[in-house]
Amino acid sequence: MAKNEGQIVIKKYANRRLYNTGTSTYVTLEDLAEMVKKGEDFTVQDAKSGDDITHSVLTQIIFEQESKTGNTLLPISFLRQLITYYGDQMQMVVPSFLEHSMKAFTEQQSQMREQVTRAFGETPMSKNLQLPMQMVEEQVRRNTEMFQQAMQMFSPFMTPPAKETTRKAEAKDIDELKQQLRALQNKLDSL
Numbered sequence: 001m002a003k004n005e006g007q008i009v010i011k012k013y014a015n016r017r018l019y020n021t022g023t024s025t026y027v028t029l030e031d032l033a034e035m036v037k038k039g040e041d042f043t044v045q046d047a048k049s050g051d052d053i054t055h056s057v058l059t060q061i062i063f064e065q066e067s068k069t070g071n072t073l074l075p076i077s078f079l080r081q082l083i084t085y086y087g088d089q090m091q092m093v094v095p096s097f098l099e100h101s102m103k104a105f106t107e108q109q110s111q112m113r114e115q116v117t118r119a120f121g122e123t124p125m126s127k128n129l130q131l132p133m134q135m136v137e138e139q140v141r142r143n144t145e146m147f148q149q150a151m152q153m154f155s156p157f158m159t160p161p162a163k164e165t166t167r168k169a170e171a172k173d174i175d176e177l178k179q180q181l182r183a184l185q186n187k188l189d190s191l
Contacts, residue, residue, distance in 0.1 A: 008035075008042040012053060018044070033061050071183070075176040101143050 008022040010032065020027045020042075035042060036058075044057040066072050085094045 008040060010042050010044045010057075011047040012044055012057065013047045018057075019047070029057070029061050029064055032057065033065065036061070071180070075173060075180075077172050077176060097146070101146070104143075 008020060010027065011019045011021060013019065018027045018029070018032065019025070020031075022042075032042070032044075042054075043052055044054045045051065046053050062074075066074060082094070085091050
């Protein structure tokens with residue numbers, strides 16, 4: 001495969017077609033999503049200018065995934081909170097925090113999968129929401145605490161948000177996660 005310093009190069013043409021230079025084939029956004037899931041490293045370049053447009057293409061893949069499945073990974077409260085950081089002095093902290101959080105989540109993913117498999121295998125489906133919810137709630141709490149600590153490091157003179165406001169935001173996030181788990185439970189029950 002033709003690669004650019006170890007990475008596959010995808011060229012995006014004006015007609016919006018994507019061309020994988022490694023396999024000499026045209027690909028779709030779904031193909032690129034599969035490449036990401038397989039851990040294949042690639043960059044996307046504008047065919048005319050040569051500009052790296054990987055970020056915008058990956059964002060487009062997320063948008064497509066969010067809109068086509070109905071099972072969103074990004075709760076509305078998270079999206080709203082993320083939007084508030086654009087143009088804010090804390091904007092530079094958010095990417096590294098999110099990257100760190102996703103890395104920690106990925107590292108814990110296999111452990112979480114084992115626990116969920118154990119829980120779903122031992123008791124009826126309707127009783128199994130407790131353990132996954134506890135794990136998700138704990139992860140949300142840890143991530144929120146890390147984010148607040150990071151914010152205080154970069155803004156030592158800012159007063160931390162009131163615990164009541166933080167609790168309400170966490171409760172809202174947890175409620176959204178519970179709704180998503182209930183929807184998943186209903187789908188599994190219908191199968």
